[in-house]
Amino acid sequence: MKSTKVWIVFPSMLYSSEIYFTDSIIRGSMSVVACKITKKGYEIAADSISVRGYTQTKNNTGRSKLFEINNMVIGSVGLAEESSLLHIFAKTHQPASATEEGILEFWGEFAEWKKKRTDRGEITNSYFIGTGGVVFSIHEWLIETVVSYEAIGAGMDFALAALHLGHDAEAAVATAIELSVFCESPIQVIKK
Numbered sequence: 001m002k003s004t005k006v007w008i009v010f011p012s013m014l015y016s017s018e019i020y021f022t023d024s025i026i027r028g029s030m031s032v033v034a035c036k037i038t039k040k041g042y043e044i045a046a047d048s049i050s051v052r053g054y055t056q057t058k059n060n061t062g063r064s065k066l067f068e069i070n071n072m073v074i075g076s077v078g079l080a081e082e083s084s085l086l087h088i089f090a091k092t093h094q095p096a097s098a099t100e101e102g103i104l105e106f107w108g109e110f111a112e113w114k115k116k117r118t119d120r121g122e123i124t125n126s127y128f129i130g131t132g133g134v135v136f137s138i139h140e141w142l143i144e145t146v147v148s149y150e151a152i153g154a155g156m157d158f159a160l161a162a163l164h165l166g167h168d169a170e171a172a173v174a175t176a177i178e179l180s181v182f183c184e185s186p187i188q189v190i191k192k
Contacts, residue, residue, distance in 0.1 A: 030077070030154055030183075031046070031049055031065060031077040031078075031153040031155070031182065031183060032046070032151060032152070032153040032154060032155030032159050033045070033066065033152050033173075034046075034149070034150070034151040034159040034163060034169040034172040034173050034176075035128050035137070035149060036169045036172070037146060037147060038168075038191075041192045042133075042135050042146075043168060043189060043190070044130060045170045045172065045190075046064075046187070046188050047176065047177055047187060048185060049182065049183055050063065063080065065188075067087060068190055070090050070093075070094055073129070074090060074127060076125050077127075077153035078124060079125060082124060085110075085118070094131070095131055098131050098133065099134075100145060103129060103131075104141075107123065107143065111123055126139045126140075130190075133192070137152065139152070149163035151163065151172060154176075154182035154183065155173070158172075158175050158176040158178075158179045158180055159176045161175070162175040169189065170189050173187050
Protein backbone atom coordinates (compact mmCIF):
# COMPACT_ATOMS: atom_id res chain seq x y z
CA MET A 1 0.00 0.00 0.00
CA LYS A 2 1.45 3.38 -0.99
CA SER A 3 1.84 6.10 1.61
CA THR A 4 1.72 9.80 1.03
CA LYS A 5 3.72 12.26 3.09
CA VAL A 6 1.58 15.19 4.19
CA TRP A 7 2.92 18.26 5.98
CA ILE A 8 0.49 19.99 8.29
CA VAL A 9 1.47 23.33 9.77
CA PHE A 10 -0.66 24.50 12.66
CA PRO A 11 -0.83 28.32 12.88
CA SER A 12 -0.42 28.30 16.66
CA MET A 13 2.79 26.26 16.44
CA LEU A 14 6.25 27.16 15.26
CA TYR A 15 6.93 23.69 13.85
CA SER A 16 5.30 21.29 11.44
CA SER A 17 4.19 17.75 12.03
CA GLU A 18 4.63 14.90 9.58
CA ILE A 19 1.63 12.67 9.22
CA TYR A 20 1.58 9.63 6.97
CA PHE A 21 -1.69 8.58 5.42
CA THR A 22 -2.40 5.69 3.11
CA ASP A 23 -3.71 6.76 -0.27
CA SER A 24 -7.08 5.14 0.43
CA ILE A 25 -7.59 7.22 3.58
CA ILE A 26 -6.85 10.42 1.68
CA ARG A 27 -9.14 9.44 -1.20
CA GLY A 28 -12.00 8.38 1.05
CA SER A 29 -11.70 11.37 3.34
CA MET A 30 -15.14 12.76 2.60
CA SER A 31 -18.65 11.31 2.65
CA VAL A 32 -20.51 8.39 4.05
CA VAL A 33 -22.66 5.75 2.38
CA ALA A 34 -24.45 3.13 4.50
CA CYS A 35 -26.22 -0.09 3.51
CA LYS A 36 -28.58 -2.27 5.50
CA ILE A 37 -30.06 -5.58 4.39
CA THR A 38 -33.75 -5.74 5.37
CA LYS A 39 -36.39 -8.47 5.40
CA LYS A 40 -37.81 -7.06 2.17
CA GLY A 41 -34.51 -6.30 0.39
CA TYR A 42 -32.00 -3.57 1.13
CA GLU A 43 -31.58 0.16 1.64
CA ILE A 44 -28.63 2.37 0.80
CA ALA A 45 -28.29 5.93 2.10
CA ALA A 46 -25.68 8.60 1.37
CA ASP A 47 -24.79 12.08 2.51
CA SER A 48 -24.38 14.90 -0.01
CA ILE A 49 -21.02 16.52 0.72
CA SER A 50 -19.14 17.70 -2.35
CA VAL A 51 -15.76 19.37 -1.95
CA ARG A 52 -13.38 20.86 -4.49
CA GLY A 53 -10.15 22.06 -2.93
CA TYR A 54 -11.16 23.97 0.19
CA THR A 55 -14.68 24.76 -1.04
CA GLN A 56 -17.79 22.79 -0.14
CA THR A 57 -20.66 23.09 -2.58
CA LYS A 58 -24.26 22.49 -1.58
CA ASN A 59 -27.20 21.78 -3.86
CA ASN A 60 -25.80 23.62 -6.88
CA THR A 61 -25.07 20.61 -9.13
CA GLY A 62 -26.98 17.52 -10.16
CA ARG A 63 -24.17 15.15 -9.22
CA SER A 64 -24.99 12.47 -6.69
CA LYS A 65 -22.90 9.82 -4.96
CA LEU A 66 -25.98 7.55 -4.81
CA PHE A 67 -27.81 6.74 -8.03
CA GLU A 68 -29.90 4.09 -9.75
CA ILE A 69 -29.01 3.13 -13.30
CA ASN A 70 -29.47 0.13 -15.60
CA ASN A 71 -31.01 -2.08 -12.87
CA MET A 72 -28.22 -1.23 -10.41
CA VAL A 73 -28.04 0.97 -7.32
CA ILE A 74 -24.56 2.47 -6.93
CA GLY A 75 -23.21 4.44 -3.98
CA SER A 76 -19.66 5.79 -3.89
CA VAL A 77 -17.12 7.60 -1.75
CA GLY A 78 -13.85 9.01 -2.99
CA LEU A 79 -13.00 11.05 -6.04
CA ALA A 80 -15.98 12.39 -8.00
CA GLU A 81 -14.05 11.82 -11.24
CA GLU A 82 -14.04 8.05 -10.79
CA SER A 83 -17.65 7.75 -9.65
CA SER A 84 -18.74 9.96 -12.58
CA LEU A 85 -16.90 7.65 -14.97
CA LEU A 86 -18.60 4.62 -13.38
CA HIS A 87 -21.97 6.35 -13.81
CA ILE A 88 -21.31 6.77 -17.55
CA PHE A 89 -19.97 3.20 -17.90
CA ALA A 90 -22.95 1.69 -16.05
CA LYS A 91 -25.41 3.21 -18.53
CA THR A 92 -24.37 0.60 -21.09
CA HIS A 93 -22.77 -2.17 -19.01
CA GLN A 94 -24.02 -4.58 -16.34
CA PRO A 95 -22.53 -7.43 -14.33
CA ALA A 96 -23.13 -10.83 -15.97
CA SER A 97 -24.50 -12.13 -12.66
CA ALA A 98 -25.27 -10.94 -9.13
CA THR A 99 -22.26 -12.77 -7.68
CA GLU A 100 -18.84 -11.67 -6.46
CA GLU A 101 -17.35 -13.20 -9.61
CA GLY A 102 -19.86 -11.36 -11.82
CA ILE A 103 -19.01 -8.06 -10.12
CA LEU A 104 -15.27 -8.81 -10.47
CA GLU A 105 -15.66 -9.25 -14.24
CA PHE A 106 -17.72 -6.03 -14.41
CA TRP A 107 -14.98 -4.28 -12.41
CA GLY A 108 -12.28 -5.50 -14.79
CA GLU A 109 -14.27 -4.21 -17.76
CA PHE A 110 -14.70 -0.84 -16.03
CA ALA A 111 -10.96 -0.61 -15.28
CA GLU A 112 -10.11 -1.27 -18.95
CA TRP A 113 -12.75 1.21 -20.13
CA LYS A 114 -11.48 3.83 -17.67
CA LYS A 115 -7.86 3.34 -18.76
CA LYS A 116 -8.76 3.91 -22.42
CA ARG A 117 -10.22 7.29 -21.51
CA THR A 118 -7.87 8.51 -18.78
CA ASP A 119 -4.64 6.47 -19.03
CA ARG A 120 -5.35 5.39 -15.42
CA GLY A 121 -7.04 2.03 -14.98
CA GLU A 122 -6.70 1.74 -11.21
CA ILE A 123 -9.90 1.72 -9.15
CA THR A 124 -9.42 3.74 -5.98
CA ASN A 125 -12.87 4.62 -4.62
CA SER A 126 -15.10 2.50 -2.40
CA TYR A 127 -18.55 1.52 -3.63
CA PHE A 128 -21.79 -0.31 -2.95
CA ILE A 129 -23.41 -1.93 -5.96
CA GLY A 130 -26.88 -3.39 -5.55
CA THR A 131 -28.03 -5.67 -8.35
CA GLY A 132 -30.29 -8.71 -8.58
CA GLY A 133 -31.40 -8.25 -4.94
CA VAL A 134 -27.80 -8.47 -3.64
CA VAL A 135 -25.50 -5.66 -2.45
CA PHE A 136 -21.74 -5.82 -2.89
CA SER A 137 -19.21 -3.74 -0.99
CA ILE A 138 -16.20 -2.86 -3.12
CA HIS A 139 -12.90 -1.42 -1.90
CA GLU A 140 -10.52 -1.09 -4.84
CA TRP A 141 -10.48 -4.78 -5.93
CA LEU A 142 -11.89 -6.36 -2.76
CA ILE A 143 -15.47 -7.41 -3.50
CA GLU A 144 -17.70 -8.75 -0.72
CA THR A 145 -21.40 -9.53 -0.41
CA VAL A 146 -23.12 -7.44 2.29
CA VAL A 147 -25.04 -9.86 4.52
CA SER A 148 -26.31 -7.54 7.28
CA TYR A 149 -24.96 -3.98 7.11
CA GLU A 150 -21.90 -2.02 6.00
CA ALA A 151 -20.71 1.58 5.61
CA ILE A 152 -17.96 3.29 3.62
CA GLY A 153 -16.29 6.69 3.73
CA ALA A 154 -15.04 9.08 6.38
CA GLY A 155 -18.20 8.72 8.46
CA MET A 156 -18.23 4.93 8.34
CA ASP A 157 -17.31 4.35 12.00
CA PHE A 158 -20.23 6.48 13.18
CA ALA A 159 -22.59 4.89 10.65
CA LEU A 160 -21.46 1.36 11.56
CA ALA A 161 -22.12 2.06 15.25
CA ALA A 162 -25.66 3.22 14.44
CA LEU A 163 -26.26 0.18 12.21
CA HIS A 164 -24.90 -2.12 14.92
CA LEU A 165 -27.44 -0.64 17.34
CA GLY A 166 -30.26 -1.58 14.93
CA HIS A 167 -30.87 1.71 13.13
CA ASP A 168 -31.65 1.92 9.43
CA ALA A 169 -29.28 3.24 6.76
CA GLU A 170 -30.79 6.73 6.80
CA ALA A 171 -30.33 7.06 10.58
CA ALA A 172 -26.78 5.74 10.23
CA VAL A 173 -25.93 8.47 7.72
CA ALA A 174 -27.67 11.08 9.91
CA THR A 175 -25.45 9.99 12.82
CA ALA A 176 -22.32 10.37 10.69
CA ILE A 177 -23.45 13.82 9.52
CA GLU A 178 -23.95 14.89 13.13
CA LEU A 179 -20.55 13.63 14.30
CA SER A 180 -18.18 13.99 11.33
CA VAL A 181 -17.06 17.24 9.72
CA PHE A 182 -16.54 15.26 6.50
CA CYS A 183 -20.24 14.43 6.02
CA GLU A 184 -23.10 16.78 5.09
CA SER A 185 -26.85 16.73 4.55
CA PRO A 186 -29.19 16.28 2.79
CA ILE A 187 -29.48 12.51 2.95
CA GLN A 188 -30.38 10.47 -0.12
CA VAL A 189 -31.99 7.03 0.28
CA ILE A 190 -32.78 4.25 -2.18
CA LYS A 191 -34.76 1.20 -0.99
CA LYS A 192 -35.13 -2.03 -2.97
